[in-house]
Amino acid sequence: MRNNVYVYILIMAAVTYLIRLAPLILFRKEIKSIYIKSFLYYVPYVTLAVMTFPAILSATENIWSGLTGFIVSLILAYRGQSLFRVAMLACLSVFLVELII
Numbered sequence: 001m002r003n004n005v006y007v008y009i010l011i012m013a014a015v016t017y018l019i020r021l022a023p024l025i026l027f028r029k030e031i032k033s034i035y036i037k038s039f040l041y042y043v044p045y046v047t048l049a050v051m052t053f054p055a056i057l058s059a060t061e062n063i064w065s066g067l068t069g070f071i072v073s074l075i076l077a078y079r080g081q082s083l084f085r086v087a088m089l090a091c092l093s094v095f096l097v098e099l100i101i
Helices: 003-027 034-058 063-078 083-100
Strands: none
Touching: 034 063, 063 083
16 A cells, blocks of 8 residues: 555644644633643743753764753853853853863
């Protein structure tokens, strides 16, 4: 049997639509629980971190240079530095570690 790409696309579209539609059907009233609200508040940040962190470590030839760049960017961002400064110093730290190793 020959694989039909359009059937796959249609199934993917239906699944995506149902996933987005399910919360609208299931939760008709406003969510009043502070625990559920706080959980839902942090879901996008956690999802972004879970998708980004492995890419940071595997983006360079050596895992240690990626880890160094991550730690430098984490410290600088925590101290309130600008995004440009964080990015530049993280790239510089990765470059220096790659030169040494």
